Amino acid sequence: MNKLKNKNSLFLIVSLLLISGFFVTNFISYYAAKKSLRDNIINTSLPLTRDNIYTEIQRDIMLPVYVASLMANDTFLKDWVIAGEPEVENISKYLNEIKTKYNFFTSFFVSENTKRYYYNGGILKVLSTEDEHDVWYYNFKAKHVPYELVVDTNEAANNKLTIFINHRVYDYNNNLIGVTGVGLDLERITNLLLSYRIKYNRNIYLVDRHGLIKAHHDKTLVEI
Numbered sequence: 236m237n238k239l240k241n242k243n244s245l246f247l248i249v250s251l252l253l254i255s256g257f258f259v260t261n262f263i264s265y266y267a268a269k270k271s272l273r274d275n276i277i278n279t280s281l282p283l284t285r286d287n288i289y290t291e292i293q294r295d296i297m298l299p300v301y302v303a304s305l306m307a308n309d310t311f312l313k314d315w316v317i318a319g320e321p322e323v324e325n326i327s328k329y330l331n332e333i334k335t336k337y338n339f340f341t342s343f344f345v346s347e348n349t350k351r352y353y354y355n356g357g358i359l360k361v362l363s364t365e366d367e368h369d370v371w372y373y374n375f376k377a378k379h380v381p382y383e384l385v386v387d388t389n390e391a392a393n394n395k396l397t398i399f400i401n402h403r404v405y406d407y408n409n410n411l412i413g414v415t416g417v418g419l420d421l422e423r424i425t426n427l428l429l430s431y432r433i434k435y436n437r438n439i440y441l442v443d444r445h446g447l448i449k450a451h452h453d454k455t456l457v458e459i
Contacts, residue, residue: 331355
């Protein structure tokens with residue numbers, strides 16, 4: 236009887252050890268697999284997706300930045316400003332050509348001397364330090380950066396939200412003579428981000444250096 240009890244006890248102990256070992260092994264394997272999957276996502280999948288998204292965004296966003304840079308270095312624009320901004324029709328035609336050729340929402344130039352805001356329709360206004368909507372110009376000048384991307388309302392289009400690319404313009408002696416650039420309809424950018432979200436199954440948005448969301452498929456999250 237004692238031998239039978241000993242055999243049963245031994246069998247029970249061995250069974251418990253085997254079951255415990257099975258669960259411990261599976262537990263370790265599960266967390267090892269989980270860690271491996273997490274590391275693969277962080278180190279491989281996400282960077283690859285990020286690079287693909289960045290390439291596509293760069294393709295769509297860098298074109299207006301490039302065009303704004305070309306405008307800022309265009310000798311026609313510089314010579315026109317230096318000559319005293321004669322014949323508004325000339326600058327309007329120039330800005331309209333830029334807007335039409337590249338399918339931008341708007342194109343503009345602000346003169347440092349006269350503070351006139353020119354766009355493809357002519358002179359929109361004369362900037363003033365007392366107008367809250369004109370603060371962007373003076374803030375941009377104070378930053379001393381060649382260009383910036385900002386989200387603002389477009390006074391030339393019923394205050395529609397627009398992504399502006401502002402670029403400094405210098406004369407041949409490196410003196411600031413104005414700011415030029417182009418604008419993209421925010422709706423166009425949000426639709427672009429939405430297509431990326433569907434394509435990559437990721438929430439994709441643009442933020443500035445302060446962490447404020449500047450472009451998102453959910454426009455209620457955009458902070459001006």
